[in-house]
Amino acid sequence: MDRDQMRASESDRQVVMERLRQAVEEGRLDVTEYQERVDAAMQAKVYSELDILLSDLQQLPPPGFPDASMEPTTVMPASLSKANQQLRDNADQGSRKWKIAGVAVAIAAVLSLILFAIAPQLFLYIAIAVLVILVLFVVAAVAGLF
Structure with a gap:
């Protein structure tokens, strides 16, 4: 069975929701998009459903597999998002x-x-x-x- 069809755990969903929260802070998502994606993450059953929620954000490791080499964005953008x-x-x-x-x-x-x-x-x-x-x-x- 490939990873996309494996069932996701609650901790996998929490990792995705934390990344979505970071995306709001970075201005990559607005509050409405964030809420929609959090709702979808809570309903996700398999990894592929979680991967879709993060696919348009910066390159990330698979949910549940933190990568130590990834650093959060520290430079504030010139203009802040509405959120x-x-x-x-x-x-x-x-x-x-x-x-x-x-x-x-x-x-x-x-x-x-x-x-x-x-x-x-x-x-x-x-x-x-x-x-x-x-x-x-x-x-x-x-x-x-x-």
């Missing part, structure tokens, strides 16, 4: 949200220090009020009120 651009934009939005949260925490810390320097008694009363509220929430949770 890569979307991924980068989403990452930038996420980091902006964390920056805003960090600035808000920093402002709250500075205001707390100023309040403590001006009126330590007021700061103490606020801290006690916050602790009382937290204790009430814990008691309500233990009692099963929410």
Whole structure:
């Protein structure tokens, strides 16, 4: 029996899906193509069905047989694919949200220090009020009120 008709294992499918993920990162596939090929890889029964999914990408060893001499592409293309651009934009939005949260925490810390320097008694009363509220929430949770 030749290799093309041999049944593929789950690890063979995982190798192909990892290569497809790399192809998206390299800009060789868009997200729609990637999803279609991943679905086909999950349904593949024999090696020939897996080989077809990688045939138009750069030359690769057969699924399940990693080749140590193959190096991933390290040079970024001049223009990013739509999928890569979307991924980068989403990452930038996420980091902006964390920056805003960090600035808000920093402002709250500075205001707390100023309040403590001006009126330590007021700061103490606020801290006690916050602790009382937290204790009430814990008691309500233990009692099963929410």
